[in-house]
Amino acid sequence: MTKIAFLASGVEVAQDAQETLAEMYGNHDPEEADVIVALGGDGFMLQTLHGMQHLDTPVYGMNCGTVGFMMNEYHAEGLIERLSDAEEETIHPLAMRAVTPEGDVHDALALNEVSLLRQGPQVAKLRISVDGRVRMEELVADGALVSTPAGSTAYNYSAHGPIVPIGSEVLALTAMSAFRPRRWRGALLPASAEVRFDVLQHEKRPVMAEADSRNSVRNVLTVVIRSQPDIKHRLLFDPGHGLEERLIREQFV
Numbered sequence: 001m002t003k004i005a006f007l008a009s010g011v012e013v014a015q016d017a018q019e020t021l022a023e024m025y026g027n028h029d030p031e032e033a034d035v036i037v038a039l040g041g042d043g044f045m046l047q048t049l050h051g052m053q054h055l056d057t058p059v060y061g062m063n064c065g066t067v068g069f070m071m072n073e074y075h076a077e078g079l080i081e082r083l084s085d086a087e088e089e090t091i092h093p094l095a096m097r098a099v100t101p102e103g104d105v106h107d108a109l110a111l112n113e114v115s116l117l118r119q120g121p122q123v124a125k126l127r128i129s130v131d132g133r134v135r136m137e138e139l140v141a142d143g144a145l146v147s148t149p150a151g152s153t154a155y156n157y158s159a160h161g162p163i164v165p166i167g168s169e170v171l172a173l174t175a176m177s178a179f180r181p182r183r184w185r186g187a188l189l190p191a192s193a194e195v196r197f198d199v200l201q202h203e204k205r206p207v208m209a210e211a212d213s214r215n216s217v218r219n220v221l222t223v224v225i226r227s228q229p230d231i232k233h234r235l236l237f238d239p240g241h242g243l244e245e246r247l248i249r250e251q252f253v
Helices: 012-025 042-051 079-085 243-250
Strands: 004-008 035-040 059-063 087-091 094-099 105-110 113-118 124-130 133-141 143-147 170-176 186-190 194-199 207-211 214-217 222-227 233-237
Touching: 004 012, 004 042, 012 035, 012 079, 035 042, 042 059, 087 243, 094 113, 094 207, 105 207, 105 214, 113 124, 113 222, 124 143, 133 143, 133 170
Parallel strands: 004 035, 035 059, 059 233
Antiparallel strands: 087 233, 094 105, 094 222, 113 143, 113 207, 124 133, 124 194, 143 170, 170 186, 194 222, 207 214
């Protein structure tokens, strides 16, 4: 029988679901499981993927939270059959390296996006380089982000960035409330690109960097972002409801 590890967010409905499912199917340690079932919303799915990164174990999410773009519908019955029929998709994270004016280096991984945000009342001024070549001498904005295809419907989409197909091998670079250039909305870059942000006037206009809205680093001087194809996360979806279909469907809502 399939060995399942049930992990749940702290909300009551997810905790209750974990108890019910554990009674029906047993509950194994993630290190010994064939599959991990994450119970919660997209935030908990990201937490689970980050936490289980050291395992090559597929993760099947069931929505017990508010947002469930990366989750399947919750049903207690027939779970073994659903897991057997599930379609697997692989996503790769972004690596963020943020350096402060003091020379401190902070590394983090992001499955959705790496974002730079102004820390105070002054807009940020950023220089953008791609693969070692300066592409924009000065972006004046509230911030900017680099998104994976899997994360393109999250913060990136809220900032009016494009939805990117999963298999496109493309990253989205999106400005947040750009003041100058006024109408610049961002760029689409190959997944192999290395993006570097240099914070201009960092003392007057401090900027913070975040990976997946966590792992915050305040007062950064430079941030370098690149895809990590050697790190993979395996997600399971019910047939016909994978990320590719969801990304397409999202554009016709």
